[in-house]
Amino acid sequence: MTTAVAAKDQVRTAMDPRRYLGDTWRHPVARAVVKAFLTIWVTTTLTFFLIRLMPGSPVELKIDELIQTSNGSLSYEDAKAIASGLFAINLNAPLYEQYLSFIWNLLHLDLGNSFLSSGTGVTSIILAVLPWTLFSVGTGLLLSFIVGIGLGLLAAYRRDSLLDRVVSTGGSLISSIPNYLIALMMILFLGVQTHLINFTGMRGAYTSGLQPGFTPAFIGDILYHASLPITIYFLTQIGHWILSMRSATLSALEEDYVTAARARGLSDGRIRTAYVGRNAVLPLVTQLAISVGFIVGGAAIIEQTFAYQGVGLRLLSAVTQRDYPVIQGIVMLTTIAVVVANLAADLLYSKLDPRIGRAGGAAG
């Protein structure tokens, strides 16, 4: 009798969809993934409505442009007719209809076509600009991270020395200057006043006319063109890494296990890497993973300053031209990147810090 009841209970547990969903929800990874999708959906929806709230629709901008280029020979009505014909989406349709068709297309992984260069898919536009941004901002970020934690560690070890003062003062100074100001100062001093760098020749991601490919000439050219943006990304971020690493190292150095490691006669090198460095860098790895998410958004102003064809520059031009699908595509891409980076940061952290991932392990 009792066994029969128990068996029945078990069957019910296995079948109950609410119980099943509840169990899934309790699984941390499943929960994180559901949250990620929710975030992306909310951001995308907000973007959709917000950009339509911006004054000036793409049709109006196009009408203005047509009238101006025709030197008044085109009437407003004619221009309007031509302009409306250029757009694949009916912008006069009710907002909810536009939204539903946008979501429907999105579910088919179709981001639509650009309004302005008709026939060009948003996906291919993004794919054309994304590598440049990933390359320039990513390199800047990685270099600043590596050099920054190195200098931060060194400064903490030589606390109150001249090197520490120079490095930490320099770090806090440079991290408080916005990147576009550094860019403008570089142009002003290195380009305009001293003519050390030929800025006009460095504009763009590579010299036009050069055949893209894995040739030394092309790679050299890419590096030449990217060098200034990379330098600026490097300079604007290194201060943060230096200061964070310095303070993390200082507190790690105070830990009992570092004193104990010294008492155990471990070599200074081993203590620096496995005991001080490894513990100090833990929180920074999470920050790095999150920063990686922001790479994708690029640095619009820097890319504009150097006419570097990255995501940020493309986003700026899409905004000024009210190219809705492109704006939406890029904002969504950035959102996804940030969300994924956050997820990765969580997973990475639990891998690096045994106290997180193995909670509830062997014993209390």
Next chain:
Amino acid sequence: MPVLSVRGLSIDYITRKGPVHAVRDVSFDLEKSETLAIIGESGSGKTTLAVGLIRLSPRGTKVTSGEILYTKKGLTTDVRTLDDDDLREYRWAEAAMVFQAALNSFNPVISIWEQFNDTARAHGMKDRRRVRDRADELLDLVHLDAKRVLPAFPHELSGGMKQRVLIALALMLEPQLVILDEPTTALDILTQRSIIDLLKQLRERLGFSMIFISHDLSIAAELADRMITMYAGRVVEEANVEDMFYRPRHPYSVGLLRAVPRVSGALGSVASIPGSPPDLMRLPKGCSYAPRCPYAIDECRAADPPLIPVDTPRHQAACIRWKHVAEVLGSNAEVPVAEKLA
């Protein structure tokens, strides 16, 4: 020949307001297989002295004078003169230290096995299999299951287990000297007991010398052969355990003993010492215990009394009133101090 002979050691903390004299002119000898307990209140300089013995004092600390003479196989060296490499070798291989905060003595992000291996490699044991065998043997010695403990991370072990692991790790290189800085303070009473029993067993089997720092007199009495009482950075009394317990001659030692509750005694027999330890930056003139001392006379405040032999040559106290203390306590040697004064 003592294993360790400390001569006139003084350690200052350098602060903005001036030097803090944390350890003042400390001397003692530690024989082979002997256990020395150092007792005193918080802030009496016990821990500063202990870390000073392996030259691990924190930043801003300065050894102003003295010698730390370490003898191995008839060869005596002053630890203060060791260069970096020799010092690294001396630490753990000759003098291992079990810390007050054993709970935080392990690197949280690497496994216990890695920390054994790190220690072994730092002292030239490169063969992982031999290190593994040694770790198994040591953990067995402290009654832990090596298979379970070695792959674990520190946070997966309980406080008592961590303390045992640290003791095992301390014995890895068969040091002549093990310094234990309040090794049982953070543990519950049952775990304390098992750690003390363990230390007794290990000492008998392996014959190392121990310096045991504690404010818990009952534990100190159980383990120690000789005892030192420290007050305001100075040694105020040195004696073997029996003399210290039954015939203390420094009023501070008497006070410490009276502060220990006893199972047999009435509750009223427990008394704390009124007042608090002096500011180590501005020590009072004369005996630094005089302001709290019930037996102090004007003479006590004139000059800091030196350590002088009392009763026997191996029993020393820094008190000019020691005869008076002896009179107050009476001649009955078998009755514990607390009951005599109750």
